[in-house]
Each structure stands twice: as C-alpha cells, then as structure tokens.
Amino acid sequence: MINIDRLKSRMLEMAEIGKTNNNGVTRLALSEEERRGRLLLIQWMKDLGLAVRYDDFGNIYGRSEGTDPNASVIMSGSHIDSVPKGGKFDGVLGVLGALEAVESMLEKGIKHRHPIEIVSFTNEEGARFTPQMLGSGAVTGEFSREYIYNRTDDEGFRFEDELKKINFVGDEKNRLDNVGTFIEMHIEQGPVLETSQQTIGVVEGIAGFSWMEVTITGESNHSGTTPMSHRKDSLVTAAIAIKKISDWAKNEPEGIVATIGKIQTNPDIINAVPGETSFTIDIRCPREDQFEQCVKEVKEIIEKIVNEDSLTYSINEIRTHSPVIFSNRIVATIEEVCKGQNLSYRLMSSGAGHDAMYMNNIAETAMIFVPTVNGKSHCEEEDTLWTDIEKGASVLYETLASLAE
Structure with a gap:
C-alpha cells in the first residue's frame, strides 16, 4: 500500500540533520x-x-493538483522542528x-478530484519561540503577524529576523487557502496504545488545558529560632496543596491530568522559613462539559488548604484553551479504514497540543496516532516500531485517497 523502506530511508536521512550523540535530534525552529x-x-x-511554496511565516506546502483545482x-502534515x-x-x-502517501498514490496512478497538500508548519514545538504552534496559529487566525x-x-533573536536569516520569508498569498480537511499523523507520545496493544489511535479531539501560577504567602523567618508552632511556612502549605491536587487528578476520569512543573521559594536559602512559594499547575481535560469544573475544583483545593493554614494566596492564569473536538465525519472515515485493514484501534483524545488543534478552526480535522515505545517522547530515547509506522502510514494513505476522490 505504501513503501515503508522509502519512508524509513527518508526519516533516517532527516534524522541525520541535528543528530545528537545519543541518536536524538536537536533541530530548533528557524535554526x-x-x-x-x-x-x-x-x-x-x-x-x-509537487508544486512547492512557502508563506510569510515559513510554512511549507507541496501540492498535488486535483482533477478539480477548485x-x-x-491537507496533511505536521512539523519538522524539534525540542532540544x-x-x-x-x-x-x-x-x-x-x-x-501522496507518492504511493502517484505511483499507482490514482486520480483525485480534490487537490492534496502536504504541509510542514513552522515552530510547532515552541522550544525556541513561544508559544507553541505559531505557524499553524498564524494561518488560522489565532495569532497576528505582528x-x-x-x-x-x-x-533575544526575533522570529522575523531569524526567518529572514534562513531565507524562508515567503509571500502572504502563499498561505493555505480553501482547506476543507486536515489530517495529522503523529506518534502518540504516551503509553496508552502500547500498553493496550492497539495499533492505531483514532483521535477524536485534543484536551483543553489551563496553565496557572499559584503564589502562597506566609512569613519568612529564621529557621533556627522560629518554633514550629509559630511558623507560617508557605512551602509546607504548597506541598500539602500539591499532594491534594495530585490525589484529586488520580480519582478523575481517564484523560484528566494535573502537573506541577515549577516551584520557586523566597528567600530560597537553606536557613530561612520560606515566606513565599510559587508553583505552576498544568491541568488537562479532554471533555468540554468537564473542563471548567476541573479548573474550579483545583482552585477550591488551593483555597481550602491555604485558609486552613491561615496564609494568603493569588492565582495568575497564564493560558487557557478549551478542549478541541474533531470532525465526526473524518473520525468515522479513519475508523472504517482501520476496520477494512483489520487493524486494532481505539478512539482517544490527545493530551498534547498539535497543529491540528488550530487547523480545527478552519477545516474538518482529525488525527491518527501510532504507538510510542515505552510512551517516551521529547527525549532522545523516543522510538516507534517501523511496523507500526507502516500501518499508520497505510491508514493515512487510504484515508487521504478516500477523502480526495
């Protein structure tokens, strides 16, 4: 159906660019x-x-013309930038x-009425320029060019200057246009498919997220002369709240997670009671009808714990994005392809953000996941079996061929 040897060869050749000592990749955006x-x-x-073009954000498009150009x-694709x-x-x-998938169609002489475009979006990772998914966000109305x-x-290097430096400032007229469907194949980046021994993840949507920074304020004092009964230790209160938040998430439905990624104390020295402690919370929830309630419950946990210790707190809401629900029609099409190829699959939500999240604003969208070995990603150990890649690419091929007829 597809040529896995050719796909493997290309992927390994691309992996040589920015290759690290431990067989990973460092290929930062606009580097x-x-x-x-x-x-x-x-x-x-x-x-x-293919007819190749790139737009004013450096997004690259390759077009296989349809029998009906109108x-x-x-569209299908993803990104080639990486995290360090x-x-x-x-x-x-x-x-x-x-x-x-497109090359296999061309080899077989398959005619398609709809034009098919392959896309590589700029700065999906957000590892160099924040936030993530700038390229796809730019062409879907999420972010302005300025x-x-x-x-x-x-x-301190500016996005525009670095885009010019690598000579990839294209024309605004080259941006995507008249896109009806977007499908993104991706590694799962988690352990679900592997542990459930299923081959394909048919992705129904992307979890919403709420990023917050919590600051708990007590009183800083000398660590040797302040009795335990007289302390207002912000770090101890924060630790209790963090444990409660983790316990809460473990008892929630599948797909709801909470992560404490950063902690900072003040004065941050060994011999002083921390007068102030800040920590970040990353809440993910795949369901629209549960998202706001999840955020509310986490805030209530913080309020209760802080009040019990007679301290004060503030919450800075850094960024929030509601859950994304993909097209039922495209999801059903991918399901039918899996059934036709006798592949085991599961309907699932993505806990991570992808370009598909923003493409869903303008086109019928869905994603195809393949298993990740040991669920490890964003690290040099990231791996996916070539047999799983072959199956995933075959599903993508047949899905694109079906939709483009």
Whole structure:
C-alpha cells in the first residue's frame, strides 16, 4: 500500500540533520539545522513533481493538483522542528508520512478530484519561540503577524529576523487557502496504545488545558529560632496543596491530568522559613462539559488548604484553551479504514497540543496516532516500531485517497 523502506530511508536521512550523540535530534525552529531540513523536504517534494511554496511565516506546502483545482484542499502534515535533545519521530512522521502517501498514490496512478497538500508548519514545538504552534496559529487566525514576528528566543533573536536569516520569508498569498480537511499523523507520545496493544489511535479531539501560577504567602523567618508552632511556612502549605491536587487528578476520569512543573521559594536559602512559594499547575481535560469544573475544583483545593493554614494566596492564569473536538465525519472515515485493514484501534483524545488543534478552526480535522515505545517522547530515547509506522502510514494513505476522490 505504501513503501515503508522509502519512508524509513527518508526519516533516517532527516534524522541525520541535528543528530545528537545519543541518536536524538536537536533541530530548533528557524535554526541552521532546520533550514537544512526544510531544503531536504522541498527537494523531496519537487522530486515528486509537487508544486512547492512557502508563506510569510515559513510554512511549507507541496501540492498535488486535483482533477478539480477548485475543489477544497485535503491537507496533511505536521512539523519538522524539534525540542532540544528530542526524538526523530515527533512531527517528522506526519510530514514524511503524508509525502509517502501522496507518492504511493502517484505511483499507482490514482486520480483525485480534490487537490492534496502536504504541509510542514513552522515552530510547532515552541522550544525556541513561544508559544507553541505559531505557524499553524498564524494561518488560522489565532495569532497576528505582528505578534509572531516580534516573538524572541532566549537570546533575544526575533522570529522575523531569524526567518529572514534562513531565507524562508515567503509571500502572504502563499498561505493555505480553501482547506476543507486536515489530517495529522503523529506518534502518540504516551503509553496508552502500547500498553493496550492497539495499533492505531483514532483521535477524536485534543484536551483543553489551563496553565496557572499559584503564589502562597506566609512569613519568612529564621529557621533556627522560629518554633514550629509559630511558623507560617508557605512551602509546607504548597506541598500539602500539591499532594491534594495530585490525589484529586488520580480519582478523575481517564484523560484528566494535573502537573506541577515549577516551584520557586523566597528567600530560597537553606536557613530561612520560606515566606513565599510559587508553583505552576498544568491541568488537562479532554471533555468540554468537564473542563471548567476541573479548573474550579483545583482552585477550591488551593483555597481550602491555604485558609486552613491561615496564609494568603493569588492565582495568575497564564493560558487557557478549551478542549478541541474533531470532525465526526473524518473520525468515522479513519475508523472504517482501520476496520477494512483489520487493524486494532481505539478512539482517544490527545493530551498534547498539535497543529491540528488550530487547523480545527478552519477545516474538518482529525488525527491518527501510532504507538510510542515505552510512551517516551521529547527525549532522545523516543522510538516507534517501523511496523507500526507502516500501518499508520497505510491508514493515512487510504484515508487521504478516500477523502480526495
């Protein structure tokens, strides 16, 4: 159905660009390494006879024209940028899997009424320029060009200047247009498919998230002379709240998670009672009807614990995005393909954000997941079996062919 040897060869060749000592990848957005990856991708697209263009955000498109050029575009792809010391499958699988699907169609002489476009979005990871998914967000109305162009990395370099440096400032008229459907194949980046021994994840949506920074204020004092009974220790109160939040999440339905990613105390020295403790919370919830209640319950836990210890607190809501629900029609199409290929699958939600999240704003969207070995991703150990990649790419191929007829 697809040529796994060809797909594997391309993925391994791309993995050489930015390769780390432990067989991972560092290919940050708009870096020299990513520039080389972009040029390689464009060469492969041109080798297939695709019409290649890139827009004013550096998003790359390769178009296989349909018999009806005015029909809505069927689009598939992902990203080729990585996190520092990341894996070689994250994002790249979706781009090169789509390329392989289109090449297999062309080899078989399959005509498609709808144009098919392969896309590689800029700065999906957000590892260099925050926030994540700037390229897809730019072309779906989520972010303005001014906002994106003025994003800076940790060294103060501007997005626009770095885009110019790698010579990938395209024309605004090259942005995606008339996209009716978007399908993104991706590694799961979690353990669910592997542990349940299922081959394909048919993704129904993406979990909503709420990022908050909580600051608990007590009183700083000398650690040796302040009796335990007289302390207002912000860190102890924070620790109790953190444990309660973790316990709460463990008792919630599948897909609801809570993570404490950063903790900072003040004065942050060994011999003083912490007068102030700040910590971040990342709440994820896949269901629209539960999302706001989840956030509310976490806030109530914090309020209760802090009040019991007679301290004070504040919450800074950093960023919130409601759950994304994908197209029932596209999800059903992928399901039928899995059944036709006798592949085990499960309907699931993605806990991580992807370009599909923003593409869902403008097109019927869904995702295809393949298993991740040991559920490990965003690390050099990231791995997916080639047999699973072959099955996932075959599902993508047949889904695209069906929708593009």
